[in-house]
Amino acid sequence: MLLCDIGNTSFHFYDDTQGRDYREDAAAFDPAGVTLPVYYINVNASLQSRLEMLENWTDLRPCINWHDYYATMGIDRVAACEAVEEGVIVDAGSAITVDVVRGGRFQGGFIYPGVSALAETYHRISPRLDSSFNFDMQLDKMPKNTRDAISYGALGLLAKEVSGYGLPVYLTGGDASLLMPLFSTPNYEPLLLFSGMKKIIQKAGLC
């Protein structure tokens, strides 16, 4: 069985039999070339009609109990929430989504700009704010230099909010490893969405 998390820039596959994941470029990859059965989630609207024409590609969207979520919530966030019984999920990509799950139920979440988007934002405001982030900043001390003042503004507030829930922290997404130093005992889970997809498949009795 293949699982696939489709975003705006890539098809992220997980081969459940071999236990390995790999990515294909969204612009160049032809999903019709895959012959194995694929269960997928997709946030890339421009690809949806092509995917629906392929018999071996099964969209997991209809299998989700949307009662626990909201209609416009990204299905990648939903899949991550399905993977966790108790915790706060930080999915760090072009945006950073933060979602809280207690007792297996989604409690709400928020959307923060991604690390690259934040760096670009400071650069655009002023060249004087063009500094690399210090991911090892001290969160219990107010900054007294420009680099820390920017780092604390960009990422310190986020780290404090996430830690403040008092729940296990799950980091996933392309920038997850960058954010590791901001948390005391984070769980680094690059394949978290695929765990959630497997649970959705099991709940729906698809396999």
Place this chain on the structure above:
Amino acid sequence: MLLCDIGNTSFHFYDDTQGRDYREDAAAFDPAGVTLPVYYINVNASLQSRLEMLENWTDLRPCINWHDYYATMGIDRVAACEAVEEGVIVDAGSAITVDVVRGGRFQGGFIYPGVSALAETYHRISPRLDSSFNFDMQLDKMPKNTRDAISYGALGLLAKEVSGYGLPVYLTGGDASLLMPLFSTPNYEPLLLFSGMKKIIQKAGLC
């Protein structure tokens, strides 16, 4: 006496005798046309050499006791801190600077993107995140819709951090009024920097 806070886009004047403030466009305004004595702070590097040639324009930078601050700190932030004995200053412009003062001493601060920069950032990440901010969001509830999820990420974390210091909140800068609903009892002080400049002048014995 005229006070002037010079930024990248404008000369912001305060006429102390008449008690009124007004702005001039930085690109078009000629400071040599002013004949009254002017005390100024300036963060616009491209204007500094012209200002230094004008005898009636006095830079307040050398009058500041920099021991309490750090060398690369914006002088506008310093002036705001000088105005306050105890509190957190939120100066909302192209960037939002947040500075904490206790017992008349700067404790540290951070730099957050401004409201327009944040809106542009979400728009650039994805058109699906292109939503006006809800400044009346509830901060004690996790969001369960896209607009609130974005608003909470963009401004809720900032509001919680600022309120968390347990100090009086002073709002200044061009977007100060936008941020008002995020705080329970904020002090709206559009002329805060000029209060600070007057204190700097008095301390330095310039008048």
